[in-house]
Amino acid sequence: MVRCYIYARVSTDEQASGQYSSIESQIDICKHYIQIQKEKGWEFVHAHTDPGFSGKDLERPGIQNLIADIKAGKVDVIIVYKIERLVRSIKDFYKLWDIFQAYNATFVSATQQFDSSNAMGKLMLNVLLSFAQFERENTSEKTRDKMKQRARLGKWHGGWLPLGYDYDKERKILLINKKESGVVKKMFSLINEQRKPSEIANYLNAKGVRTKSRNITRKNGRPMEIGKNRLNEDFIKKIIENSIYKGYVCLDGEEFKGEHKAIVSKDAWEKANEKIKPKNTKKIEYAKDNHVHLLKGLAKCGECDFLLTPYPSGKKDKHGAPYLYYACGRVVDDGKNSPCKVRLIPAREFENAIKKCLSDLGRNKTLIESAIKSNRNYNADKIKPLQEELNKTELRLRDMTAEINRLVNIMKSKDMVGGEITGEYKKLLKEKELVKIQAEKLLMDIDRCKQDVIDAETVKKTLLAFDKIINSLPLEDQKELFQLLIKEITVWSFDPAKEKAPKQSGAFITKIRTKWFKIKLSLYQFPEIETYYKSLSQRKTSSDFHPNWLPGEGSNLGHPG
Numbered sequence: 001m002v003r004c005y006i007y008a009r010v011s012t013d014e015q016a017s018g019q020y021s022s023i024e025s026q027i028d029i030c031k032h033y034i035q036i037q038k039e040k041g042w043e044f045v046h047a048h049t050d051p052g053f054s055g056k057d058l059e060r061p062g063i064q065n066l067i068a069d070i071k072a073g074k075v076d077v078i079i080v081y082k083i084e085r086l087v088r089s090i091k092d093f094y095k096l097w098d099i100f101q102a103y104n105a106t107f108v109s110a111t112q113q114f115d116s117s118n119a120m121g122k123l124m125l126n127v128l129l130s131f132a133q134f135e136r137e138n139t140s141e142k143t144r145d146k147m148k149q150r151a152r153l154g155k156w157h158g159g160w161l162p163l164g165y166d167y168d169k170e171r172k173i174l175l176i177n178k179k180e181s182g183v184v185k186k187m188f189s190l191i192n193e194q195r196k197p198s199e200i201a202n203y204l205n206a207k208g209v210r211t212k213s214r215n216i217t218r219k220n221g222r223p224m225e226i227g228k229n230r231l232n233e234d235f236i237k238k239i240i241e242n243s244i245y246k247g248y249v250c251l252d253g254e255e256f257k258g259e260h261k262a263i264v265s266k267d268a269w270e271k272a273n274e275k276i277k278p279k280n281t282k283k284i285e286y287a288k289d290n291h292v293h294l295l296k297g298l299a300k301c302g303e304c305d306f307l308l309t310p311y312p313s314g315k316k317d318k319h320g321a322p323y324l325y326y327a328c329g330r331v332v333d334d335g336k337n338s339p340c341k342v343r344l345i346p347a348r349e350f351e352n353a354i355k356k357c358l359s360d361l362g363r364n365k366t367l368i369e370s371a372i373k374s375n376r377n378y379n380a381d382k383i384k385p386l387q388e389e390l391n392k393t394e395l396r397l398r399d400m401t402a403e404i405n406r407l408v409n410i411m412k413s414k415d416m417v418g419g420e421i422t423g424e425y426k427k428l429l430k431e432k433e434l435v436k437i438q439a440e441k442l443l444m445d446i447d448r449c450k451q452d453v454i455d456a457e458t459v460k461k462t463l464l465a466f467d468k469i470i471n472s473l474p475l476e477d478q479k480e481l482f483q484l485l486i487k488e489i490t491v492w493s494f495d496p497a498k499e500k501a502p503k504q505s506g507a508f509i510t511k512i513r514t515k516w517f518k519i520k521l522s523l524y525q526f527p528e529i530e531t532y533y534k535s536l537s538q539r540k541t542s543s544d545f546h547p548n549w550l551p552g553e554g555s556n557l558g559h560p561g
Contacts, residue, residue, distance in 0.1 A: 002040060003076045006030040006047040007066055009085045011054045023049050025437050026081035030440045033079055033110035042077065055088040058095065067096075070103045079108045111440060151251040154259040162244050163212050164263050174260035181263045183209055187239055188264045191272040197236035205230050230335060240272050251290070282511035290477035294351045294482050295489060300340045301328040302492040302520075311344065320362075326350055342517070349512045353471055357508065357521060358485065383446055384420040392433060400432045487522040494518040 008026035013186070027047050050062035058064070063086075069075050078100070080086045086107075100107055104371050147157050156174050161167055164184040165174040183204065190200045213227030227462045239245070246269035247262030248255045264272075299308040306329030309339045312322040324347035331345040332339045408424045469477060494516040 002037075002042045003045045003074060004034045004042050004079055005069060005075045006068060006079050007049075007062065007086055008033075008047060009050040009053055009055060009060070009062065012052045022433070023051050025433060026085065029081055029440055029444075030079045030110045030438055031446060033108070036444055045074070055084060055086070058087070058092050065145070067392040068103050068458075069098060070099055073103060074103045075103070076224070077106050077108060079110055147251060149257045151249050151254075153287060154249060154257050155304070156249055156260065157251060158388070159214055160214070164241060164245065165260070174258075176261055176263060184239060184245060184263050186554075187236060188245075188272045190270055191236075191240055191275050191521065192268065194275070196233075197240075197276065198233040201231040201233055211235065217486075224384070229333070232335075237276055239277055240269075243269070245269060253452045266372055279507050292479050293326070293347060294475070294479045295326065295354065295486075296396060298482060298486050299326055299489040299491060300341060301330070301382055302490040302518075303342050304328055304338075304340050304342075306330045308491065310347070324348065342491055345491065345517065346513055352510065353510050353519065354482070354486075354489065354521070357519075359470070386442055386446050389466065390439060390446065393439045393442060397432065397435055397439065400428060400435065404428050404432065441535050465466070485523055489522075490520045 006027055008023045008030070010023055010026075027049075030047075031044055034044050034538065048062040048066040048069075050060040053062070056068075066075075066078065070078075084438045087096060097107070099105075150157055153170070156167075162174075164177055164181040166177045167173075167177050181335065186204070187200055190203070191197070197201075209231060211230040211231065213225050215223055215225055242254050243250045244258065244260075245263045246266045247258050249258045250256075293310040295308070296310055297307070300306065301308055308326035309329055309332055311325045311327035325344040326347055327344050328338070328340045330340050330344050331343050404425065407421060407428065410421060411425065469550075470481065471479070496509070496516055507518060509516060509518045511517075
């Protein structure tokens with residue numbers, strides 16, 4: 001569920017002049033916007049309001065309550081009727097935007113083309129935020145100067161607590177943790193006995209030693225403990241290299257005598273660091289690896305329901321570039337102890353398999369045209385009654401406006417002012433407000449349907465040109481194409497000797513290096529694709545038949561037949 005919070009505000013002057021809708025009207029329109037996004041999982045949770053407050057600053061109870069909920073991890077999306085309902089000052093908007101970013105909340109204006117959860121909204125936002133760059137850089141320099149001053153005084157500059165220490169909040173100083181400091185001393189001792197970092201990690205893991213933990217608040221507001229991970233070679237090296245353990249603090253490569261107590265002597269620290277220095281001091285110029293993980297955030301392990309995470313192996317090829325993989329999140333967390341069968345997938349080969357699939361799809365013009373026609377017809381059928389209803393609503397608004405003007409003219413005549421006419425005038429104003437809200441809702445619905453058609457057309461053009469352009473684009477652009485087309489990729493391990501080809505449409509199996517995988521693609525805008533291929537697999541007569549996408553058929557991607 002995407003948790004949606006609404007913010008609404010009307011100042012006293014605006015209420016008196018009728019310049020803006022009432023608080024209730026703003027909330028009603030924002031709720032309708034949430035309803036339109038329901039297929040994305042959007043759900044209304046709460047509305048914060050500031051009736052009778054100016055937007056000149058953030059000293060408003062409603063906005064402060066919203067900020068508190070954001071910081072508590074309760075909010076995914078903030079929706080307002082118009083941007084000026086939230087803030088009227090760019091400076092205040094920057095403050096709020098920093099909070100939104102820090103707590104992974106997005107911001108949407110229901111009646112304006114401003115949605116920080118999509119590309120266009122982010123572009124608009126980046127233009128706005130660019131004006132604050134100079135101020136931000138100055139602030140950053142001041143912060144760095146303060147950190148440098150703290151380092152000169154020997155004060156720890158914060159972050160994750162180093163293993164072996166606790167932090168005294170009152171005295172603002174690191175204190176030695178007796179139990180953990182014993183583990184740190186053991187690491188230094190073993191390094192100085194010529195033991196390898198990997199051996200030390202295995203030895204301590206077997207003893208049940210884990211990394212330090214900390215408590216955080218999740219998005220849903222629940223507390224969560226993180227850390228307590230198994231040790232590895234890199235962790236041991238970072239401990240040995242950290243000057244905090246010899247009683248110093250380090251900033252920008254410069255060491256300062258710390259106010260905390262050392263866990264190991266300076267001599268033991270320097271001796272251990274000599275031991276982990278590379279034997280070959282000659283600098284090796286590795287080729288820069290410009291590879292972008294094209295499928296980051298799209299692929300998940302079907303065995304464990306964890307995302308497949310970009311994962312460098314640590315080894316490098318003859319050109320100096322690291323071997324890259326997608327690793328199941330459970331394998332990243334648990335290492336060799338994970339029961340996952342998918343485990344690691346070579347990144348480049350995996351991406352090429354998906355490219356091949358999309359290229360085959362792009363060449364299937366019959367499928368593309370069928371899908372886009374179905375999408376267009378579906379949305380046209382939805383737009384027509386909405387447009388008719390909007391036309392009626394606008395006509396009603398014109399009639400009501402004319403009637404209100406007539407009553408105003410009557411009331412201007414001194415001898416015609418009466419309670420009955422005044423009551424009718426107020427009733428019409430209220431009804432007009434409700435009709436205006438209805439018109440805005442209809443416009444939202446129509447715009448959404450039109451946007452669906454535009455998005456589908458974009459996907460169509462992209463797929464038709466996919467095979468020609470994909471490998472000629474920069475990697476970042478390739479990644480954007482994948483994000484546009486693919487909703488989700490699910491991967492399972494596959495044993496051709498024991499398992500049959502996948503039954504579901506839209507799935508294929510392929511061999512990547514020495515392992516077989518079953519892969520299923522889910523695409524945006526084209527829910528008809530799977531049904532289309534299913535019908536083709538039943539007929540098996542179409543000239544546009546592409547076996548790569550069909551269960552139980554031979555495949556150029558390496559189907560075992």
